[in-house]
Amino acid sequence: MSGPLSHLRVLDLTRVLAGPWCTQTLGDLGADVIKVERPDTGDDTRAWGPSWLTDGEGKPTTDSAYFSSCNRNKRSITVDISKPEGQALLRELAAKCDILVENYKLGDLKRYGLDYESLARVNPKLVYCSITAYGQDGPYAQRPGYDLLCQAEGGLMAINGHADVEDGGPGGGPVKVVIAVTDVLSGLNATIGILAAVEARHSTGRGQHIDIALLDSIVQFGANQIATYFITGKQPKRVGNAHVNLAPYQSFRTADGYMIVGAGNDGQWRKLCEAMGSPDMAFRPEYLEMKDRNAHRPQLVRDMEAILTKHPTQHWLDTFASLGIPHAPINTYDQVFAHPQVQHRALKMSIERPAAQGGGAVAMVASPIRMSDTPVTYRHAPPVKGSGTESILLEVLGKSAAEAQALRDRGVV
Structure with missing residues (x-):
């Protein structure tokens, strides 16, 4: 068994990030993922360089590093979806698949007879997942949308960034999360929904349509902040690297950089003050309890940085290491991958x-999913565009070599 989902086949009609993130996860778990791409350009992100993957001779290819981040464990077939024969080919593939994932604009696939209602008639057991910016219904459903737009509309940017000047911070206004977090979250939500639908199919005997919206995902992502808003009616404020409910718990300057230091309760706070060589600070009235430290946060930060900037980061990492005090370095990626853990x-x-x-090793971040009995597997590198066309036509659809060649000759694949 090559993975817990090795009995499932996925038709992947997605590109960019949210959809490919979902289908890569399914592939890591063993599913046979057939990635459908345009014959000319393929997935949009193949061209999102620099940087570029290299071949076996170390020469740059035409595939970007970005593309490689979410397209392993897939086979690529090129199909011209604008041709009736291409549409018919995808219907044949849908009949052979358990799951279909797509992130076309609302209504685009219906024009080709590739929407859920059409394909459910071909394959009633098909689990069909649509990922869009705003969902399958509502006043914004027809609008295109992207991660940055949804970070803004969904409230994340309003609470992300340094505190405003009037709140004691440096200001700077709303800031996006640099990772396309809306896409990643939507990809994860799609995966969860698909696996739930596959499980439900054991009872119902039929598939269903899953509607995943980027906006829904990013709003739900803010639930712990929104819960406070629901109760108080007050908009959460930007606090930079601080925590709205804990102090200290944020980044602090040291003699040679920055680090994270925290104290989640009064006991940790007293340990921290002792470790910093200032045990009396723990018992100052303005810092005695968490509510006091929160109320006097700006002065607390100044007092702590006056101590922490006397020594470099490594000194404090070594000092705090055995004391149960929450702390961490702020690592760059070279330091991340040198990290012993x-x-x-x-x-x-x-x-x-x-x-x-073309050969060449593709460096990637491993899956974070660890399973004791059916671990994830890495069977396919991110594919060259169309490299699986022949095998998919012959092995999955049972085409003859002559039929496959005829499809190529007519520009269908």
Whole structure:
């Protein structure tokens, strides 16, 4: 058994990030993922360089590093979806698949007879997942949307960034999360919904349509902040790297950089003050309890940084290490992958592209899913565009070599 989902086949009609993130996760768990791409350009992100993957000779290819981040464990077939024959080919594939994932604009696939209602008639057991910016219904359903737009509309940017000047911070206004978190969350939500629908199919005998919206995902992501808003009616404020309910719990300057230091309760606070060589500070009236420290946060930060900036970060990491005081360095990615725990967990891995696809090792971040009995597997490097067309036509659809060649000759694949 090559994974817990090795009995499932996925038709992947997605591109960019949210959909491919979902289908890569399904592939990591063993599913046979057939990625459908345009014959000319393929997935949009293949061209999102620099940087570029290299072949077996170390020369740059036309595939970007971005593309590689979410397209392993897939086979690529190129299909011209604008041609009736291409549409018919995808209906044939849908009949052979358990799951279909797509992130086309609302209504686009209906024009080609590839919407859920049409394909459910071909394959009633098909689990069909649509990922869009705003969902399948509502006044914004027809609008295109992207991660940054949804971060803004969904409230995340309003609470992300340094505190405003009037609140004692440096200001700077709303800031996006640099990772396309809306896409990643939507991909994860899609995966959860798909697995639930597959489980439900054991009871019902039929598939269903899953509607995942980027806006829904990013609003739900803010639930712990929104809960306070629901109760108080007050908009949460930007607090930068601080915590709205805990103090201290944020980044602090040291003699040579920054680090994270926290104290989640009064006991930790007293340990922290002692470790910093200032045990009396723990018992100052303005810092005695969490509510006091929260009320006097700006002065607390100044007093702590006056101490922490006397020594470099490593001194404080060594000092706090055995005391149960929450702390961490702020690592760059070179430091992340030199981190002993990251190395132990083998979070950097690589997959070799087959020689027929040009060769070359593709470095990737490993899946964070650890399963004792049916672990994730890494079977396919991010594919060269169309490299699986032949095998999919012959093995999955049972086409003859002559039929496959005829499809190529007519520009269908």
